[in-house]
Amino acid sequence: ARQLVWFRSDLRTLDNSALAAAASRGPVIAVFLHCPAQWQAHGHGANKVDFLRRGVAALGDTLAGYNIPLLQRDIGDFSATAETLLAIAREHDVAALHFNREYPLNEARRDAAVQAAFHAAGLASHAWTDAVAFEPGELLTGQGHYYSVFTPFAKAWQRQVDAGRLALRDAPSVQAALPIAAEALPDAPRLADTPVDARHWPAGETAAADRLARFLRYRARHYHEQRDLPAIAGTSELSPYLALGMLSHRQCLQAAMAENDGHLGDGDAGLTGWVNELIWREFYQHIVVGFPEVCRHRPFQRHTEALAWRDDDAAFRAWCEGRTGYPLVDAAMRQLVQTGWMHNRLRMVTAMFLTKHLLIDWRRGEAFFLRHLIDGEFAANNGGWQWAASTGTDAAPYFRLFNPTTQSRRFDPDGRFLAAYLPELAELPAKARHAPPRDALGAADYPPPIVDHKAARERALAAFKALPRS
Numbered sequence: 001a002r003q004l005v006w007f008r009s010d011l012r013t014l015d016n017s018a019l020a021a022a023a024s025r026g027p028v029i030a031v032f033l034h035c036p037a038q039w040q041a042h043g044h045g046a047n048k049v050d051f052l053r054r055g056v057a058a059l060g061d062t063l064a065g066y067n068i069p070l071l072q073r074d075i076g077d078f079s080a081t082a083e084t085l086l087a088i089a090r091e092h093d094v095a096a097l098h099f100n101r102e103y104p105l106n107e108a109r110r111d112a113a114v115q116a117a118f119h120a121a122g123l124a125s126h127a128w129t130d131a132v133a134f135e136p137g138e139l140l141t142g143q144g145h146y147y148s149v150f151t152p153f154a155k156a157w158q159r160q161v162d163a164g165r166l167a168l169r170d171a172p173s174v175q176a177a178l179p180i181a182a183e184a185l186p187d188a189p190r191l192a193d194t195p196v197d198a199r200h201w202p203a204g205e206t207a208a209a210d211r212l213a214r215f216l217r218y219r220a221r222h223y224h225e226q227r228d229l230p231a232i233a234g235t236s237e238l239s240p241y242l243a244l245g246m247l248s249h250r251q252c253l254q255a256a257m258a259e260n261d262g263h264l265g266d267g268d269a270g271l272t273g274w275v276n277e278l279i280w281r282e283f284y285q286h287i288v289v290g291f292p293e294v295c296r297h298r299p300f301q302r303h304t305e306a307l308a309w310r311d312d313d314a315a316f317r318a319w320c321e322g323r324t325g326y327p328l329v330d331a332a333m334r335q336l337v338q339t340g341w342m343h344n345r346l347r348m349v350t351a352m353f354l355t356k357h358l359l360i361d362w363r364r365g366e367a368f369f370l371r372h373l374i375d376g377e378f379a380a381n382n383g384g385w386q387w388a389a390s391t392g393t394d395a396a397p398y399f400r401l402f403n404p405t406t407q408s409r410r411f412d413p414d415g416r417f418l419a420a421y422l423p424e425l426a427e428l429p430a431k432a433r434h435a436p437p438r439d440a441l442g443a444a445d446y447p448p449p450i451v452d453h454k455a456a457r458e459r460a461l462a463a464f465k466a467l468p469r470s
Ligand code: FAD
Pocket: 227, 235, 236, 237, 238, 239, 240, 242, 243, 274, 277, 278, 280, 281, 282, 284, 342, 343, 344, 345, 347, 348, 351, 369, 373, 375, 376, 377, 378, 380, 381, 382, 383, 384, 385, 388
């Protein structure tokens, strides 16, 4: 009997739990529902939407090689999901629906509504665990709670993970052609921004696999030494692919293990360090299920709800535009806007600068990041922002504030990253780029620091100390 596979953030044919399960039961029809109004309501911008559309096109081509037709509908927002899928199921005489679970609240509610509608219609539907090794709720503390601190979560993950959880799912085989035509990509939604150059981020699972192989060959063994240096391409730059499932975490982990004598948690320091980041990814996926209030714009730490964030539009704009007068912050923000991606070290530096030095609400920064990031992903972005703002799980203690100038000297010692994104500072001697003296700037149009580090630090500490303790 025919099986319907509904693709969402799992845009690949290899190692796909839902597709593998469906293909083992009968001929497969695939569907992707475009929801541009929902993506917009969730704050995603042109970079992510463009990458997603290119990913769906690539998926359609790959599926065609298996004779699996990909149907596509533009349904606006999530509200018409169940009726659309049911209509497709009935039209094509489908016996069961298959999809891989997504964890943020709106997605989980949509999926529950779909399953209820299929049940009511007497049709089977199957939700598969795919994006994580452990279903949220499976890894709990001794007291039966969700972990809210990363390190014990990671230890439990390492201890309990087994070969079955990480085994690659079967690839589908070429099926007999169905009398159903594949459908074209709907028209692109009209968005305020223009996406970044697609050539740097080729979409699809083949491009993702190439990038993974290159990372493992050239960078992975140096990852622990180079991952914090933004002037070096020392990280995998796989985040957009993982966010949309053009690559799976299992494919990453299996490839890392193959390079590391079958080990995950010990052996090569670069490879194990990288595996640890993939566990961070899973940690935040569990958080959005265990603490769903984070999906409602609420801080993880309730008492920080009362924090007196400053309404300072001019300062917010300066941060967005990379004109704070702190070169590392400014170079990073320009990297984000120009390329749609930002180095992890700099995500931490810029997020802390906005929330601590400028004392501006983390939710404004979270939204600005999502609008520009090609890898924008709710759980990781929210987790990262709340970490930096000291409102989240495992958060940086509020009194630990990065000094952006010290961070700059430490992680971009030659000022190479600064020069790449701040051409107005490129003529200065490298050492002077971190905190350019006014008289050295000449005619260069670069602003003085928007706040004094020490005074801003005191202001942030005072604001946090004023919070009632819960
Ligand atoms: P690598 O260092 O090669 O890591 C491999 C993979 O592990 C990444 O691709 C990613 O999937 C995962 N990963 C790495 N670090 C983290 C982390 N701290 N949390 C969760 N997953 C992680 N990541 C996103 O994928 N989407 C986001 O929207 C996002 N927003 C962030 C916002 C802030 C304020 C901060 C501090 C971090 C954010 N991150 C986000 C996490 C991290 O910065 C990026 O995943 C990483 O920079 C991507 O580069 P990479 O693929 O080269 O990572």
